[in-house]
Amino acid sequence: MGRLATVGAKDQISAGLHGSVLDEFGALITSGAFPPGHVLRIEQLEERFGVSRSVTREAIRVLESMGLVTSRRRVGVTIAPRSAWNLFDPRVIRWRLDGADRDELLASLGELRRGVEPVAAGLAARHATPEQCGTLTGAVMQMAVHGRSGDLSAYLAADIVFHRTLLEASGNEMLGALTDVVAEVLAGRTHHHLMPAHPEPAAIRWHAEVAQAVQAGDAEAAERAMRDIVEEANRAMLTTPSPATP
Amino acid sequence: MGRLATVGAKDQISAGLHGSVLDEFGALITSGAFPPGHVLRIEQLEERFGVSRSVTREAIRVLESMGLVTSRRRVGVTIAPRSAWNLFDPRVIRWRLDGADRDELLASLGELRRGVEPVAAGLAARHATPEQCGTLTGAVMQMAVHGRSGDLSAYLAADIVFHRTLLEASGNEMLGALTDVVAEVLAGRTHHHLMPAHPEPAAIRWHAEVAQAVQAGDAEAAERAMRDIVEEANRAMLTTPSPATP
DNA sequence: AACACCCAATTAATCATATCTTTTAACCTC
DNA sequence: GAGGTTAAAAGATATGATTAATTGGGTGTT
DSSP: OOTTOOSTTOOOOOOHHHHHHHHHHHHHHHTTSSOTTOEEOHHHHHHHHTOOHHHHHHHHHHHHHTTSEEEETTTEEEEOOGGGSOTTOHHHHHHHHHSTTHHHHHHHHHHHHHHHHHHHHHHHHHHOOHHHHHHHHHHHHHHHHHHHHTOHHHHHHHHHHHHHHHHHHTOOHHHHTTHHHHHHHHHHHHHTTOSOSSOOHHHHHHHHHHHHHHHHTOHHHHHHHHHHHHHHHHHHHHHSOOOOOO | OOTTOOTTSOOOOOOHHHHHHHHHHHHHHHTTSSOTTOEEOHHHHHHHHTOOHHHHHHHHHHHHHTTSEEEETTTEEEEOOGGGSOTTOHHHHHHHHHSTTHHHHHHHHHHHHHHHHHHHHHHHHHHOOHHHHHHHHHHHHHHHHHHHHTOHHHHHHHHHHHHHHHHHHTOOHHHHTTHHHHHHHHHHHHHTTOSOSSOOHHHHHHHHHHHHHHHHTOHHHHHHHHHHHHHHHHHHHHHSOOOOOO
């Protein structure tokens, strides 16, 4: 699908001129380059990014809708305090994962997973289709194979399929909407080497337990096993020291 | 902090012309007035909302960033399928709560709470400041008073303070970012008469338990009591039949 | 003289319009 | 059916008009 290959992994939606401005400016803000309360004038931004006013305004509108800035007449564009940010916006998550507070964010998201995924597993046990059950067990098999062979990249792919399928199988759209976030966490964990070279064998076993419990319709067991998974994951992330940022 | 107790009343950010268009159009889309895949031309939208092209484009940019539409050259503005929507965007939640799939959404959000809030309670037990503990116990007292007197509105306000404070006290920004969503659920539940006329006494007792456990730093107990709260809430919401929409 | 209050003048965002460019779906030709 | 051509619609820029709000001065009051 690549076309002109939007440079690497960046699976960005931002098509068009305004998208680049949005992306660049958003990354700047989330990285803390501008302190909250800092005011910029639209004219400055036009000139800084070398685009016209309407393009600038469109980018600002989006940033405003994400809570990163506010725009008021006679004042300008004000950087909003972090508390106003829409932290669940996929773009905000992406910018922050690519930025400096990556580790802190991964920790926060880990706690979120600890709450969400066991519930999703329990619901999946009651709602998963046979096809989804098949996908789950297939993913577990892949994990087992590549976990043993040490192919972390393939292991990650299977892991993502597993968790994505499970969240979707919960039948709850809000939980399903978290698939991308969870995938980002899993990927981030691997890419930033917050995982041991060989995945915990217990983790694979627990994944198998979840898949089995879901298929059997045993909500309790699915929830319990999933809780084991995410708790172990968070523990591993905390104990594995983060290497220096690239 | 209360100020004028925003409880449910349209706390809309949308200032300016483009905000109204965004709000109106977004509500239309989320309500299903346009089927996914339906295509509109910008010119049509200009005329429909009686605004200029630039304003229309700004609104569309924001809608696009929420995943509600896509805009492509030579084609027009296409309504995106639900799976692409940014379901965690506060505005999307608001539109849907005001629209037809309110009940379904409240159910989904209830399950989300079931996952998130117990974890938040556990974390709060380890991170809450003395001041936050005070706010919690104060809120519980208010709930007890107004629960007995049958003042549902005041009860709701105290309930919101309780859950907001707890999520913030978790020290986890992602969980903290869910405060508005949780407040919407609580408010929606009351306003749409999905709650009994007199709140469950057990619920108040559990709130007290949570507050106490948080103060004592007992994460296990806080988590358990909070689990009781949300499970009871979901049960009550399921069993209380939803009255006709106003 | 110190303070509060009100009114304009200024300033910068907001909105509208006109024009040009770029993309690309659809059509037509060979 | 592969190829190029056309035209339709969004994208981008430029600019003028409008609106709102901050600022500062002036007036009246304490």
